[in-house]
Amino acid sequence: MTIAVGIFELFTYAIPGSFYLALFTYIAARAQWIDMAAATRTPTVLLVIGLVLVSYVLGYLAYPLGHFVNKVLPRRRGGEVTAAFLERNPAARKREYVEADPFLLLAAIQTNDTEVAADVTRLRASGLMLRNCAPPFLIAAVVAVVELFTSRSPVFAVTCAVIFLIGFGALVVQGRRLGRWAKLRTLEAAFWVPDIDEKFRDPQS
Template sequence: MTFAIGIFDLFTYTISGSIYLAFLGYLVVRLHWVDIGALAGTPVPTLIVFVLLSYLLGYVAYPVGAVVNRVVPRRRERHPRQEFLRRVPTAQDRDYVQADPFLLLSALQLHDKDAAAEVTRLRASGLMLRNCAPPLALGFVAAIVELFLSRTPAMAAGCAVLLAVGFFSLIVQARRLSHWARMKTLELCFWLPDIDERYRVDRNAGGGSSPNNE
């Protein structure tokens, strides 16, 4: 049986889930529930189980990343449509610019899968960074606890600072990549034939655009 993980699943779920799994591994080792030396000779089937667990953890914890993204204050609001129209004035009268970004991505995937892959890569990278932020916050809490319980408080303090900086940096970079993905979608769809007419027909038939934060 072949088990394949796509780039979106790998970035969005598996990588972030592996960080959750690493944090859980730290807890069980720190609490002396498992001997870390016993894991040195882990067979290949067990590694596959770890990959599956990482994927499941990343999938289950996906909403946590979305909540954290909403809670952390934004330094500035990004408006991809306004920025795109400012950079490309000739698109001011184009109907497609008002369409839902995921509808545009679907059109792009139907027209040119290779071009759409670049947008998918940006989206997946942004979601990966966003979803990796919560386990860093958990690590920060653990580092604060270690600051009082461990024999190396200086190392614990250093880890706490690095994890805090990493947490906020991941959120900021995730938002930037999400913005780039939307900008790239608008830029590529600019060259799609008949996209304005198709969207105009859909909108007149009762469809419309709905905002989406991801």
């Protein structure tokens, strides 16, 4: 479980935060707010530790931005995971656990099989990582548009703007897809947890 939590934090916070850090460093260097030569003279160990910590904090602070982008952007199709699961697995139609909270189901899977639960966690963390990496790509596209008027390489700036915009859309789409797969995987794994329906059965029925 320690490995799963570490992977979740790395994917969800540290990796997206590193994109924000790289973007802010580029902006600061272009605006001459920082001396890159002086920064590179910092001891390597301290520099690496500092970059990791700053990336994690930035990723944590910017997490709501990724959630907001994912929420406001339109979806091409419905994201009803439960309906898709039941369509593929008719035997689960009368199972009580199907309508339960997916995070509670994940906790049940963790008590039954930590390896399977870690697999679900990694899948969910990968989806969140892609989603949270999308906003810095959008900001980078805006920076590239600005560079179109301020740099000496307008063709390169336009190319970067297009690539970053495409990357922004692709990250959101793929993040949603992995999130959907994580929910499907949760339902599929919970199907095999012994007596799981008893825990969600209404005692009044």
